[in-house]
Amino acid sequence: MNERRKQAIYRPLRNRCPKCGEGAIMQNLVHLHKSCPHCEFAYYREDGFFSGALPINYALVSVFWLLPVMLTWILGGISGTTAAVLSGVGAVIWPIALYRYSQCLWLAMYYGVIVDELDTE
Ligand SMILES: [Zn+2]
Numbered sequence: 001m002n003e004r005r006k007q008a009i010y011r012p013l014r015n016r017c018p019k020c021g022e023g024a025i026m027q028n029l030v031h032l033h034k035s036c037p038h039c040e041f042a043y044y045r046e047d048g049f050f051s052g053a054l055p056i057n058y059a060l061v062s063v064f065w066l067l068p069v070m071l072t073w074i075l076g077g078i079s080g081t082t083a084a085v086l087s088g089v090g091a092v093i094w095p096i097a098l099y100r101y102s103q104c105l106w107l108a109m110y111y112g113v114i115v116d117e118l119d120t121e
Pocket residue numbers: 017018019020021022023036037038039040041
């Protein structure tokens with residue numbers, strides 16, 4: 001993996017612009033900058049660009065919350081009612097908590113695969 005691709009992956013994981021590594025991606029916990037505050041690289045490529053973050057968010061919640069809760073229930077560690085409550089509460093809280101990270105992860109995946117698009121603007 002070349003250095004440019006590594007940077008395109010690691011920078012968004014640290015909430016930094018995939019192009020310059022200086023500007024933040026997230027304004028706050030729920031809002032993204034439309035472009036890099038440092039180099040003005042556009043984060044919003046087109047309408048629906050960040051819809052790729054939705055399956056990432058879903059996968060994170062499923063693998064790191066719902067699956068462990070279900071396995072604990074199946075193995076007898078908790079009751080079915082407890083598992084249902086934990087699953088329901090976690091299915092609301094975790095997607096919100098992971099919203100920011102899943103968007104940054106989406107940018108990392110996108111520019112990690114299509115690193116040449118960093119040169120388009
Ligand atoms: Zn930048």
